[in-house]
Amino acid sequence: MQNTHFWNKLYLHRLQVVFTGILLLNCVAGHAQVKHRVQKNNPNYDDKKLTYGFLIGLHTSTYQLKYSDAFVTNKFDTVHSVVPSWSAGFSLGFIVNYRLDDQVDVRITPKVGFYEHRISYIYTDDTPRDDQLIESTMVELPILLKYKSERRGNVRMYMIGGIVPAFEASGKKKTEERVLEISNTNLSIDAGFGFDLYYPLFKFSPEIRFSRGLVNMLGSSTGKYGEPLKRINTNTITLYFLFQ
Template sequence: MQTADIRNKLYLHRTKVVVIWFLLFSGMCQAQGFLYARKNNPFYDEKRKITYGFLIGLHTTAYQVNYSDQFVTPAFDTLFAVTPEWKPGFSLGFIVNYRAHEFLDFRITPKVAFYEHSLIYRFTDGTSDRELVETTMVEFPMLVKYKSMRRGNVRMYMIGGIKPGIEASGKKEIENVSDQLEVTPFNFSVEAGLGFDLYFPLFKFSPEIRFSRGVINHLDNTTNKFGAPLSRINTNTVTVYLLFQ
């Protein structure tokens, strides 16, 4: 029975390996075909200085926290950790792209982004308290795009820049948030990422991944029970963009 079980496991392992190699080989063949296929829109990057489009972004985001001096005082002796959680979200926006050089573009992508940030306050008795912050931000990324040479219908690029953003909703004016974690309505981030331009007959499609790091202190109120143990909050976001131009 043990020998038969080992044989079955080896057979299943070989089957998985064969399937994985088949999928990888199929993907490589498709990529090779797209790379060396007849050029779609061969003069797309030369005929216009300014191009427009739209984007869809899917992101995961989390706070990074620093503790304040009050965290070690008797007032918070039962609190032993504040742990961030990664939360999903999405964004929608437009693209305005200016071609400055064959390999260099300047780009702005105004967008609306929907965020959820969660902090778990863990106590020494084994209990915890989750504080959820939901924000809708209007953001204005200003980016520099450095492109490789186009090969067939593919071009790789690196992108980076800054992203100021302001909260769209006016919750602070209509809600009593004295017993909630409060963050500033403004954020400022630096961004860096990479992607691929894929040229089709009627449009250009660009999958892109980008990391965003908030550089200002996003913590607003440090007087209530959620803000007092903290001295600083920064945002970290990883976004996968689908861009159409």
Template sequence: MAFTYIWNKLHLHRKKIVFAVFSVLFLSSSLASAQKKISQENKPNYDEKKVHYGFYLAVPLTKYNLEHSQEYVDQLNSGSAMTVNARTSPGFYTGLVLNVGLAEYLDFRFVPGVGFYGRTIEFGNAAQDDGSRGTTNVTISSTMVELPFLLKYKSKRRTNYRMYFVGGVKPGIDLNSEKDSNNGDGLRTEKFDLALEYGVGLDIFYPFFKFAPELRFSHGLLNQHVRDNNMYSRSIQRLTNHNISLILFFE
């Protein structure tokens, strides 16, 4: 059941996934071409050191996975039904890396960071203040402190390259002060979140550092919706955060 759910999610986002995969492949091939003239192995003793540090920059495509309420379903039968759909938006996050070697091909990674997101929900044919109907976009801005705990399974190193897979969980805390207020006609979300994360990347060794482009998927596990007594909030039953991120690591 869980596999089918994840497969459906990947199918819905197939265009974004294909774009992100090609971006990573293009970047990796460009870096590989730049290293063709380097025949020696860079940083040959890198794995002998158990602990490594670094930083990262990331650009995610983010959106809410939205589940409609029964009240929303009931109003679809009326002649003036309002539609509710989540939109995909770009974001940005950055942070630090603590990598600890556990075994020859297995590492533990703690990569705390701060993320800046603006997830949008579009309410079509919604009632306006002047009595007319139109489209209203509600954007929920979030400043998240994120604390991913990950396991990294890496392949055998081939000269200056190594593929890897990564997976784990990501607790998050929203610092946006607007979460504590409610103006009566908007949307509110919870401050705390927990997400399942997994991805694939490529370690590229340079003479003085290691660079790693990574494609990572994040699926929120907790309902972020806070129910209020207004037409926007009552149309929604459940909101969960979902990201597809291109992350650039420097270690």
């Protein structure tokens, strides 16, 4: 029941983020397609075995919650629902790309991500709505496989996916009992697509990627914030700008 409530509330927001990212990628790729007939930039770039670069990511992220059995007991009969919301953030990192063949690359992109997650506890009595803000700085090491189409002029489309281990790097301690305790490690699976746009001196790649957490991020199932919950997973949509 809680999953249905969660997706219904955030469905339109997610669609706006996805459609905006796709529209941006298509506009950039379309512009490059028009220009590719003029000249072929950096024609030997894809012959390199090892290439490097950096990336900037703009993301929106939320938690997906699963209630525990305790949620339906008398102890929490005044708790109407626990509702997560989407919050913006960004990430910075480096690119190490190894070419396996003309269409497949292995890519490692170590990066630092800055996240905010908001969870609201809504009550049925006169207790005011309780908003919890969880801030985290995560060191992430995506290990990705990139599958590329044939290059057409100065444009090449690709699909990308892999796993992303991550751990908390901010060193914050949960000193306040009122704060929901979250685990400092995560493992997610990523999938997305993008376009390689070739310029005379570099390659620029706008990319949209979807991330689904596989690890239960609930650090403690005790206390008035943790006990109603059984599981917390991360969901993230990221628009990347990669320069190589």
